[in-house]
Amino acid sequence: xxxxxxxxxxxxxxxxxxxxxARPLLREIRRVVRAIAPDAEEVISYRMPAFKQNGILxxxxxxxxxxxxxxxxxxxxxxxxxxxxxxxxxxxxxxPMDRPMxxxxxxxxxxxxxxxxxxxxxxxxRR
Numbered sequence: 001x002x003x004x005x006x007x008x009x010x011x012x013x014x015x016x017x018x019x020x021x022a023r024p025l026l027r028e029i030r031r032v033v034r035a036i037a038p039d040a041e042e043v044i045s046y047r048m049p050a051f052k053q054n055g056i057l058x059x060x061x062x063x064x065x066x067x068x069x070x071x072x073x074x075x076x077x078x079x080x081x082x083x084x085x086x087x088x089x090x091x092x093x094x095x096p097m098d099r100p101m102x103x104x105x106x107x108x109x110x111x112x113x114x115x116x117x118x119x120x121x122x123x124x125x126r127r
Contacts, residue, residue: 009044011044014026014044025062025097025101029060029069033106036114037053040057053114054121055117055120057114058070058109066094066095067097068095069093069106072090073091073093
């Protein structure tokens with residue numbers, strides 16, 4: 001959860017304003033995404049860190065007891081099943097901070113979102 005300060009202008013600001021226990025988790029999620037999507041643009045959107053590449057790749061945010069990952073996973077039944085234990089009420093993912101972070105699952109999600117983004121761009125070009 002962010003401290004009550006000015007709105008973050010970038011992901012570094014967001015992480016710095018987050019609770020100390022969330023910072024290493026947020027840094028590692030950022031590193032994981034950067035490794036898979038090095039061309040993705042880092043932005044703050046809806047007051048959350050996000051990566052853009054062919055649209056929003058994903059958002060991630062620190063909350064009191066979990067790290068949230070948005071948007072919900074769809075379009076790959078095996079990936080949806082793997083993410084199910086972390087699904088919140090609207091399908092957004094909630095990774096409890098008191099358990100090991102499923103970085104392998106996050107990698108799979110990022111790869112899937114990249115693939116979806118490329119498919120959207122290709123579909124637009126065909127029109």
